[in-house]
Amino acid sequence: MSIEEMGRRAKEASHIMAGFLTRDRNRALESIRKGLENAIPEILKANEEDLTEARAKGIGAALLDRLTLNEKRLQGIIADIGKVAGLQDPVGEEFDSRVLPNGLRLRKRRVPLGVLGVIYEARPNVTVDITSLSVKTGNACILRGGKETLRSNTVLVTVIRNALKEAGFPEDAVQYISDPNREYVNQLLKLDRYVDMIIPRGGQKLQELCRRESTVPVIIGGFGIGHIFVDASADPEKSLPLIGNSKIQRPSACNAVDTVLVHQALQDSFIPRLAQYLAERDVELVAHGRAWEILKDLLPGHVREGQPADFDVEWLSLKVNIAVVDDLNAAVAHLRAHGAVHSDAILTNDYENALTFMNAVDSACVYVNASTRFSDGGQFGLGAEVAISTQKLHARGPMGLQELTTYKWICEGSYSLRE
Structure with missing residues (x-):
C-alpha cells in the first residue's frame, strides 16, 4: 500500500472514529488490552528476535534498553491501556462559554485532531501508548517505528488492528509503515492532505529532519540536556x-x-x-x-x-x-x-x-x-504520553489526551443577523 493510500484510509477512519461515544472507545481499548494480553508470548518472542539482531549489529546499550520488552515491562504497558480507558474523555468538553450583547451564545468544544503521524525509534511501547491515546480521543494514526524493532511492532500492530475490527471499529485507525526505506518517512512528512500532526520521538537528527522537511505541523520534543x-x-x-x-x-x-x-x-x-x-x-x-x-x-x-x-x-x-x-x-x-x-x-x-x-x-x-x-505521562496522571513536547505552541511537557484534541467554536443564535 502506498503512503498516499494509507493517508486516505487513515483520514476516512478518523471521521468514523470521531463519531463514537466515550463508552464505545473504551470498549475498543478493552478489546486491544485483551488482545495484547493473549499475545504476550508471541510479542516477547518477536522482541527477542529483534534484540538478537540488534546485538549482532552492535547497537548501543541505550538503544537496546529502549528496545527491550520483558514480561514485566509488557504487562505494565498493557495495564496502561486500562488506565487510559479510565481517564476522563476530553472530546466533547465545552468551555469558555459566553453570551454576547446581541444574544449570540458562544462556546468552545473539544474535538479530535484527526490523523497523527508518529515517527519513532527503538521503542515498541510507543506503539501501544500512541494507539491507546489515539483511540481514546477519536483520532487515527500512522506509525513508523525503527527497523530495529520491526518484528515487535509488526506483531503489536497486527493484534491491535484485529482487536479494533472485533470491536466494530475501523482497523485503518491504526496503520504501520513496515518498510524501513527512509523515503517513506519523507513521503509521510509531505502528506498534509491527510495528516494533521507529525510527532517525532527520537534523537536530535530526527527532530531536525521533521522540522526542516515537513509540510505538516510538527511537535518537537524528547530531546534536551537535563x-x-x-x-x-x-x-x-x-x-x-x-x-x-x-x-x-x-x-x-x-x-x-x-x-x-x-x-x-x-x-x-x-x-x-x-x-x-x-x-x-x-x-x-x-x-x-x-x-x-x-x-x-x-x-x-x-x-x-x-x-x-x-x-x-x-x-x-x-x-x-x-x-x-x-x-x-x-x-x-x-x-x-x-x-x-x-x-x-x-x-x-x-x-x-x-x-x-x-x-x-x-x-x-x-x-x-x-x-x-x-517527566512522564503515566507519572503525571495522564495514563500515557504521545511525546514530551519541548516547544511552546499547542503543548508542552508530557502530551496526554487533551493535547491530542483541538477545538471548534459553537455559535448559537435565534435566527440572529449581524447588524
Whole structure:
C-alpha cells in the first residue's frame, strides 16, 4: 500500500472514529488490552528476535534498553491501556462559554485532531501508548517505528488492528509503515492532505529532519540536556539519592539528568560525597573546572576531565557532567546556554531561590526538590504520553489526551443577523 493510500484510509477512519461515544472507545481499548494480553508470548518472542539482531549489529546499550520488552515491562504497558480507558474523555468538553450583547451564545468544544503521524525509534511501547491515546480521543494514526524493532511492532500492530475490527471499529485507525526505506518517512512528512500532526520521538537528527522537511505541523520534543542545580541551601543527605534516582533509575530515558551543577559554597563538602555515591553505582563522572580539581585524584578510573562540548551531550547512559557554579544566576545562565528545554531541577531550601529558578528556567518541566525522572505521562496522571513536547505552541511537557484534541467554536443564535 502506498503512503498516499494509507493517508486516505487513515483520514476516512478518523471521521468514523470521531463519531463514537466515550463508552464505545473504551470498549475498543478493552478489546486491544485483551488482545495484547493473549499475545504476550508471541510479542516477547518477536522482541527477542529483534534484540538478537540488534546485538549482532552492535547497537548501543541505550538503544537496546529502549528496545527491550520483558514480561514485566509488557504487562505494565498493557495495564496502561486500562488506565487510559479510565481517564476522563476530553472530546466533547465545552468551555469558555459566553453570551454576547446581541444574544449570540458562544462556546468552545473539544474535538479530535484527526490523523497523527508518529515517527519513532527503538521503542515498541510507543506503539501501544500512541494507539491507546489515539483511540481514546477519536483520532487515527500512522506509525513508523525503527527497523530495529520491526518484528515487535509488526506483531503489536497486527493484534491491535484485529482487536479494533472485533470491536466494530475501523482497523485503518491504526496503520504501520513496515518498510524501513527512509523515503517513506519523507513521503509521510509531505502528506498534509491527510495528516494533521507529525510527532517525532527520537534523537536530535530526527527532530531536525521533521522540522526542516515537513509540510505538516510538527511537535518537537524528547530531546534536551537535563540539569540539576544543587543550591547552597540544599539538604546534602536528601540530595544524593535524588540525584542518583535522576541518573540511575533509567539512564537511557530522555528525562535522566545529564549535568549536575553545584553551588561553590558546597563544592568541597558535597562534590566528593556525590562522586563517591555515583561511582559506587557505576556512574562515570565527567568533571569540569573546579570539580575536576577536586576529583582528579580522588576516584581514578571513575572520573575523567570534561570538555566544553560534553555539556551539550544527552548521555542516555551512566555518565554525568559535574561542575561548580558561583550562584543561582550562573546556574540559570548555564542552563540557557546548554539545551535546558526538557526537564531541569533545583535542590534548595530557600523559597525565593526556588521561585527565581521556576520563573527563569524556560524548560517544559521544571522541578523543585524532585527527580527529573517524573517527566512522564503515566507519572503525571495522564495514563500515557504521545511525546514530551519541548516547544511552546499547542503543548508542552508530557502530551496526554487533551493535547491530542483541538477545538471548534459553537455559535448559537435565534435566527440572529449581524447588524
